[in-house]
Amino acid sequence: MSGRRSNALSNQAPRPSIAIPQNMKIRDPSFAIAQPAVTVEDIDDPATVNAGIELIEQDAVTLQSQPLQARRVTIRLGAAMVMFHTSNLRLRTRTSVLQGLLAYVAFGPQASGTVNGLPVRPGMLLAAAPESEARFVVDAGWEGLAFLLPPQVIRTHLAIRQRDREFRLPQGVETLQVSEARARQLFDWGKRLVDAAVLDPALFNENEAERDAAQVELLETLLATLDVADDFEPSRSDRTRQTQSMIVKIAEDHALSQTGANIYVTDLCKAAGVSERTLEYAFKEVMGLTPVAYLIRLRLHRVRQALLAAPPGSTTVSAAALCWGFWHFGEFSRAYKDCFGELPSDTLLQQP
Secondary structure (H helix, E strand, C coil), rough: CCCCCCCCCCHHHCCCCCCCCCCCCCCCHHCCCCCCEEEEEEEECCCCCCCCCEEEEEEEEEEECCCEEEEEEEEEECCCCEEEECCCEEEEEEEEEECCCEEEEEECCCCCEEEEEECCCCEEEECCCCCCCCEEECCCCCCEEEEEECHHHHHHHHHHHHCCEECCCCCCEEECCCHHHHHHHHHHHHHHHHHHHHCCCHHHHHHHHHHHHHHHHHHHHHHHHHCCCEEEECCCCHHHHHHHHHHHHHHHHHHHHCCCCCCCCHHHHHHHCCHHHHHHHHHHHCCCCCCCHHHHHHHHHHHHHHHHHCCCCCCCCCHHHCCCCCCCCHHHHHHHHHHHCHHHHHHHCCCC
């Protein structure tokens, strides 16, 4: 164990490793595996990004008016899960881990974007406590891997190695730093697992022994990385970016709380406690859009979600638009089509 401070494990000196047989089973009945073990979802609509996932909550807003081509691969190994995300567009996502699960996130070597305002960079990892939220702004070509598991699984694994006192829960979302080579090793391990699962889902769907072996290897690889992780020390510019990200979050939360009202920049400035110039600069730095342009896009996504979720005959395009503060229906329809490639009336026809 390094003598440096670590977010995931204490700085207690390591004890000699104990060999763990590959057929050892670490299970958590509260997260029992449900078949299939492997699911592959190709996502072309940001309004449906949260549909059907039981491990995280995710809200996505596209920041480009182009067709979305995203993919999510989930591999359930028993108590531990691996989730892979990729996107062809610049996106804003707000992602929360469900109660009872920890998340450790590694990024692809070409991944570009920010997490809570911090630019993604080589050697960067995330540790997220249950129910904590991370705000991602990801660029086209994004690849990210999340390793999800209950805290007790880590504790049990370390107890077998007589190192159970070394673990502590992260507080909220913590940023960790390891060497570029170590971070790449963790990502590559997860990506090989994902590629194997996509190529041959039956390898995991029909083979409990394979899942158990993969879970043990996941824990070994993840803990070896956390064992040498430092707390990330933000620079002055990093802290500025984090502040800007928080300004955007506060403004966004305020806008979402005022669903049908007209929102003015002055309202957002008052909610965030900043000047108009500071607000404008924060949105351009974080989202690449002005506050008005981003919040219009955010509300368009909310209208789309409402239209897709409404039971047949229960709403109209006009009602959904008014609910989210769109009073000029012609302008609304044009903006909606520019954002999603179809008229809102076409979306309403897609109701089940």
